[in-house]
Amino acid sequence: MDAAVRVRGLVKDYGRTRALHGLDLDVRRGEVLGLLGPNGAGKSTTLRVLLDLLRPTAGSVEVLGRSPQEGGAALRARIGYLPGELALPPRVTAGRHLGHLAALRGDGTAARVPALAERFGLDLRRPLGTLSKGNRQKVGIVQAFAPAPELLVLDEPTSGLDPLLQRELRLLVGEARDAGATVLLSSHALDEVEEVAGRVAMVRAGLVVDVDAVGALRARAGQHVRLEFAAPVDRAAFAGLPGVEEVVVEGAVLTCLLRGTPDALLRAAAPRTVVRWSAQDRELEELFLDLYRGRATPAGTPPAAAVGGPPAGVRP
Amino acid sequence: MTAPAGTVLGGELAARRRTLALWCLSLAAVTVLYTSFYPSVGGSKADALLANLPADVVTALGFDDLGTAAGYVSSTVFSLLGAVLTLVCTIGLGAGLVAGAEEDGTLELELAAPVSRSRVYLERLALLWLAAAALATTVVVVLGVLALALDLDLTPGRLAAAGLALALFGGALGTVALGLGAATGRRAVALAGGAALAVLGYVLAYVGPLVDGAGWVRHLSPYDWYIGAEPLATGVDERGGALLVALAVLAGALGLVVFRRRDLLAQR
Numbered sequence: 001m002d003a004a005v006r007v008r009g010l011v012k013d014y015g016r017t018r019a020l021h022g023l024d025l026d027v028r029r030g031e032v033l034g035l036l037g038p039n040g041a042g043k044s045t046t047l048r049v050l051l052d053l054l055r056p057t058a059g060s061v062e063v064l065g066r067s068p069q070e071g072g073a074a075l076r077a078r079i080g081y082l083p084g085e086l087a088l089p090p091r092v093t094a095g096r097h098l099g100h101l102a103a104l105r106g107d108g109t110a111a112r113v114p115a116l117a118e119r120f121g122l123d124l125r126r127p128l129g130t131l132s133k134g135n136r137q138k139v140g141i142v143q144a145f146a147p148a149p150e151l152l153v154l155d156e157p158t159s160g161l162d163p164l165l166q167r168e169l170r171l172l173v174g175e176a177r178d179a180g181a182t183v184l185l186s187s188h189a190l191d192e193v194e195e196v197a198g199r200v201a202m203v204r205a206g207l208v209v210d211v212d213a214v215g216a217l218r219a220r221a222g223q224h225v226r227l228e229f230a231a232p233v234d235r236a237a238f239a240g241l242p243g244v245e246e247v248v249v250e251g252a253v254l255t256c257l258l259r260g261t262p263d264a265l266l267r268a269a270a271p272r273t274v275v276r277w278s279a280q281d282r283e284l285e286e287l288f289l290d291l292y293r294g295r296a297t298p299a300g301t302p303p304a305a306a307v308g309g310p311p312a313g314v315r316p
Numbered sequence: 317m318t319a320p321a322g323t324v325l326g327g328e329l330a331a332r333r334r335t336l337a338l339w340c341l342s343l344a345a346v347t348v349l350y351t352s353f354y355p356s357v358g359g360s361k362a363d364a365l366l367a368n369l370p371a372d373v374v375t376a377l378g379f380d381d382l383g384t385a386a387g388y389v390s391s392t393v394f395s396l397l398g399a400v401l402t403l404v405c406t407i408g409l410g411a412g413l414v415a416g417a418e419e420d421g422t423l424e425l426e427l428a429a430p431v432s433r434s435r436v437y438l439e440r441l442a443l444l445w446l447a448a449a450a451l452a453t454t455v456v457v458v459l460g461v462l463a464l465a466l467d468l469d470l471t472p473g474r475l476a477a478a479g480l481a482l483a484l485f486g487g488a489l490g491t492v493a494l495g496l497g498a499a500t501g502r503r504a505v506a507l508a509g510g511a512a513l514a515v516l517g518y519v520l521a522y523v524g525p526l527v528d529g530a531g532w533v534r535h536l537s538p539y540d541w542y543i544g545a546e547p548l549a550t551g552v553d554e555r556g557g558a559l560l561v562a563l564a565v566l567a568g569a570l571g572l573v574v575f576r577r578r579d580l581l582a583q584r
Contacts, residue, residue: 014582051428054579073318077430087421092331100327104319104429143425 003062004029004151004182005050010059012045012206019045021206022059027184032177034193034214035186037203043186044084046203047155050184051081064151077105080144084155084186086136090129094139097128101143109147116142119172120165133160145172152176154185158192170196190283202291209291221287222259223279228252230273238268257282319431324439327426328413329446336447339405340454346401347458350392354385355466372526385468389459390548394478399542402451402482403514406490409447411506413440414575415497424581433576437498441568444490445483452483470548478548484557485542488564489514495571501583513538538563 005027012020020042027033035043048054049061052068052075061068066075088097098117102110117124122138131139137160144152152173158166173183173196187193193200194214202210212220222245235249243260258265258279366382382388392398414437417423426436456479463470489510497506517539524533534540541560545553 014579048581053424053427053581055577073430073432073435076428077318079428081425081428083421083424083428085421087424089331089422096330100323100330101425101429103323103327104426104431106318106320106323106430 002029003027004031004064005184006060006062007046007049008060010046010049010061011057012042012049012054013057019206020057020059023203023206023208025201025208026211027182029182030177030180031199032173032183032185032197034197034200035184035203036188036190036193036200037186038188041203042206043188043203044155045206047081047084047153047184047186050153051076051079077107077147078150080147080149080152082140082144082152082154082157084159086140088128088131088136088139091127093125093127094122094131094135095124098124098139098143098146102146105147107147112146112148113142116146120168134162134165137161138165141169141172145176148176148179148181150181152181152183152185154183156187157185158187166192204291217287218281220259221282221290222257223262223281225256225258225262225265225279226277227254227269227274228276229254229269230275233272238265241265241268319429319435321435322439324426324431324436325443325446328440328443332409332443336405336450339401339447340450343398343401343405343451344454344458346397347393347455348462350397351389351459351462351468352466354388354468357382384549385463385470386474386546386549389468389470390478390543390546393455393459394482394548395543398455399482399485399539402448402486403489403510405451406444406448406486407493407507407510407514410444410490410493410495410510411497411503413444413494413497414571415494415501415503415506418497418501418581419503419583421581427580433580434572437572437575441491441494444494445487448483448487448490451486452479455479455482474548474551477552481542481547481553481557481560484560484564485538488538488560488567491564491571492567495567495569498571499574499578501578501580 003026005025007023007025010020010023010025011018023042023046025035025046035046037043045054049056050063050068052072055069063071063075064078068075092100094117095113098113099110102113114124117138120138120141122135122142126135128136128139137157141157144154144157154173157169157173161169173185177183183196185193185197190200197214199211199213200217201208210217229252232251233249233254235247235254238244238249238254238256239247241264243258243262244256244265245259246255246257248255252275256265262279382391414423417426423436427433456475459470459475460472462468463475492513493506493510496509497503500506517537520537521534521540521544524537525531534544537544538560541553541556541563545556547553547556
């Protein structure tokens with residue numbers, strides 16, 4: 001029972017369109033897991049299945065040890081949810097709506113609303129229809145966190161927030177985790193997830209194609225290395241070194257992609273005179289693109305299963 | 317902890333009370349307008365007027381009996397604009413409460429809250445019936461006051477019977493819209509279904525009897541169940557009322573069964 005969320009072979013069809021193709025996902029209790037993928041990859045569909053808004057076509061889903069459908073209202077009492085496309089009744093004030101949602105919880109939720117609203121600078125007296133996108137998102141965040149739930153399911157939580165509030169949200173997620181909550185959040189941008197999540201599950205075309213710790217993904221993503229020598233060098237001396245890929249030599253300048261330790265590369269460079277050098281972490285975004293292209297296939301996953309045809313809207 | 321009973325209903329009521337009050341107000345205005353004309357056009361004057369019209373036209377318009385206060389009020393307020401206003405309100409409300417909220421997405425947070433789908437549905441249905449009751453009560457109270465002021469021959473018992481019929485009629489057709497909307501998730505389907513049934517009912521009730529040998533079709537009409545027995549003149553119509561209740565139970569149950577089973581907010 002150390003899994004907060006356990007999804008096996010989840011298939012979801014909308015009519016004739018298959019949105020999820022047998023998705024597997026494990027979220028451990030007490031962790032922050034980022035669900036990462038482009039729009040249309042199936043992130044929101046997966047999260048809505050956890051909330052029992054959608055019913056699986058096939059596969060098994062357990063949330064806090066229960067199936068969402070059987071767990072019903074009692075299970076949802078333990079979950080805080082922020083929808084990806086938050087819709088709010090326009091004529092009701094923020095305070096009244098949050099009060100209504102808190103009343104549906106019937107516990108100490110209402111008491112926590114004012115402090116959260118103040119923290120995010122949300123004016124509770126204004127009608128929801130007059131709020132900006134960022135302010136509406138604040139309403140969504142407040143209603144998700146106010147119940148102090150065991151599991152937080154946040155679909156694109158930072159959308160519409162300015163950088164300052166994004167930071168505040170990351171702090172809030174960290175606090176929830178420190179208090180023992182499990183957080184599952186989705187995003188289409190790596191940097192949003194990177195700072196807050198311990199692990200990242202990459203979703204593409206209805207499948208989780210890779211799950212790893214953020215640090216390990218970073219290491220696997222590698223570094224862009226640029227070495228400038230005093231004199232032109234021979235590409236053959238560097239190509240084929242362990243962990244060194246994409247070697248390009250233009251006169252005295254060598255660039256390559258380094259995965260793993262730099263030892264072999266440094267030894268090969270040492271006999272020559274190095275004038276300048278730089279090494280830059282690749283954005284995880286690039287690793288993501290690797291996955292799209294079918295390279296850097298995670299160990300144990302057959303390439304064909306992990307990366308089928310190119311997903312709609314994404315050009316390698 | 318799951319939501320205390322009535323929370324869903326309370327939230328919807330708070331959000332819609334102003335609109336509902338306006339509907340009641342306009343219904344009261346229409347009732348006053350029609351009824352206050354009775355002393356000047358009703359009674360023998362109306363009979364003289366209608367004598368110039370073909371009998372079929374008089375029947376199709378529902379103006380068979382304008383000579384008495386009960387007949388006049390029944391033909392004007394209950395058969396025409398009062399019924400139309402009530403239906404527009406309850407069918408619109410029924411379509412909006414579930415399908416409308418699902419289409420615009422406002423239902424999502426409530427469905428994600430610790431409240432069952434059945435409660436989300438049934439408490440909204442309860443609000444619909446509260447609205448139908450409020451509309452009918454408005455008409456009854458306004459007519460009661462006018463009856464005293466204008467010395468009309470409308471007894472409280474008959475007024476209550478007509479009010480009950482109006483509440484059942486509006487509630488039943490609103491439930492059809494709500495059930496259709498909950499089953500399909502589409503407001504347009506809910507509105508079209510409710511409105512089509514109302515229009516079809518009217519046609520069956522008034523036009524059917526004009527066709528030779530087709531008089532029986534009016535018995536299929538919810539409109540006929542509502543006012544065919546003239547509750548304002550004859551008191552409670554148990555058969556018509558029971559049929560309206562049956563229609564509501566059927567539509568409400570069908571909507572609930574599908575709503576509990578299907579994917580929600582999948583069309584967003």
